[in-house]
Amino acid sequence: MxxxxxxxxxxxxxxxxxxxxxxxxxxxxxxxxxxxxxxxxxxxxxxxxxxxxxxxxxxxxxxxxxxxxxxxxxxxxxxxxxxxxxxxxxxxxxxxxxxxxxxxxxxxxxxxxxxxxxxxxxALSADEVAALHAMLLRIQNAATALEEAARESNAQ
Amino acid sequence: MxxxxxxxxxxxxxxxxxxxxxxxxxxxxxxxxxxxxxxxxxxxxxxxxxxxxxxxxxxxxxxxxxxxxxxxxxxxxxxxxxxxxxxxxxxxxxxxxxxxxxxxxxxxxxxxxxxxxxxxxxALSADEVAALHAMLLRIQNAATALEEAARESNAQ
DNA sequence: AACAAATAGTTACATTGGAAACTATATGGT
DNA sequence: ACCATATAGTTTCCAATGTAACTATTTGTT
Incomplete structure (x- = not known):
């Protein structure tokens, strides 16, 4: 498991x-x-x-x-x-x-x-909303970085 | 503006x-x-x-x-x-x-x-991740609630 | 028991969204 | 100046996704 x-x-x-x-x-x-x-x-x-x-x-x-x-x-x-x-x-x-x-x-x-x-x-406070936006941005950036990495290791 | x-x-x-x-x-x-x-x-x-x-x-x-x-x-x-x-x-x-x-x-x-x-x-701490999940769930629930409301006001 | 309405799942059709090929123009190297 | 390569945008084709209609079965009502 x-x-x-x-x-x-x-x-x-x-x-x-x-x-x-x-x-x-x-x-x-x-x-x-x-x-x-x-x-x-x-x-x-x-x-x-x-x-x-x-x-x-x-x-x-x-x-x-x-x-x-x-x-x-x-x-x-x-x-x-x-x-x-x-x-x-x-x-x-x-x-x-x-x-x-x-x-x-x-x-x-x-x-x-x-x-x-x-x-x-x-349902969210102003602080929460700000934190949410920042996290979504960071995740989006991480994802596009990952994608680049995958592309490069493919092209090699 | x-x-x-x-x-x-x-x-x-x-x-x-x-x-x-x-x-x-x-x-x-x-x-x-x-x-x-x-x-x-x-x-x-x-x-x-x-x-x-x-x-x-x-x-x-x-x-x-x-x-x-x-x-x-x-x-x-x-x-x-x-x-x-x-x-x-x-x-x-x-x-x-x-x-x-x-x-x-x-x-x-x-x-x-x-x-x-x-x-x-x-890029996120464990606390941030937990907060993120909770917020995403609340937003999803708010969205489905909104949708129901829209459907009903349409059907009326 | 009989039938209307609801539910599980599938099929058929339409819409969307993305990749690849294409056209036209621009840029960089020789 | 010329050619190869890159870029802006469009068109074409195909795969994914949703909606509506359909079949089969079940449930609830009389």
Missing amino acids: SAMLRLDAFLPYRLSAASNAVSKVIASAYQRRFNLSVPEWRLIAVLREVGESTQQNLVQRTFMDKVAVSRAAERLVQRALVRRTEDESDGRARLLSLTRKGRTHYDAIAPEARAYEKRLLA | SAMLRLDAFLPYRLSAASNAVSKVIASAYQRRFNLSVPEWRLIAVLREVGESTQQNLVQRTFMDKVAVSRAAERLVQRALVRRTEDESDGRARLLSLTRKGRTHYDAIAPEARAYEKRLLA
Whole structure:
């Protein structure tokens, strides 16, 4: 019995279970209320923050895949929430930014998003929340470091 | 600017980013080393714990969908890691349990799984880990409660 | 006993998400 | 200046995952 591992005390499982439960409720709220997918909402949130950005930059900031960014961007452009322009200094790149309509959308969504977050975190103190965020970041970094290591030992 | 929300300080995003990073590295390890998907590994872990179980019971314990359980079970039966028998007391149900081969597999995987967990949590103290687990559980519960509430207000 | 409603599990269909291949442009070395 | 290599983004293809519909069996109500 040396090897016993309880699934529900196993970090990757706990993390995935919590994340799935949260994603599910959040995603369905965005869908129902604003007809936005989570990736779409993420682009809007970052664009509101940074103003104007290449897709590549959005990839880095959101940790989303470039394909996901491309698809979300396309849909947002179609819905006129985002404007896509040429990048003068690099012919391959496209610059994305929110339209007025996109900003209005953001302004409607953000308070609701925060209200959801508040309800999810209702059982935690401010200190706990801060500690949680820091731990999640450290774990994410450890995971990406592990991944790099695995990749290298594979490529060798 | 009242509405500003920084994506990277937003819990659902932090959680999903951490969970994705961890899942990715874990899933590829299971795949490469044991040719198992995460759902398959979860069934094995729970079956090792409980010995024998209906699929329905596995659904409750893993929070996986019954379709996911059905599919993972099928594949494990094909690979002779799991045995599926009729339930005498309920003609609809199937009882799953590990074969000897399944137990052997488990015994090979569990230490590696724990080693991964250890590396992911290397930056955290034991107290922090305990706090993290507790918080993740509370958040998961809050999310499922929110979901129920949403469902009811929809059905009304 | 008979039938409506619920439950275990499977099958079929649609959606999502990721990897690989591809196009276009840029960069660095010779 | 030229070519090999790298990068931004898109398209194509495929595997994973969820939803809805279905089958078989059970349970509860009359």
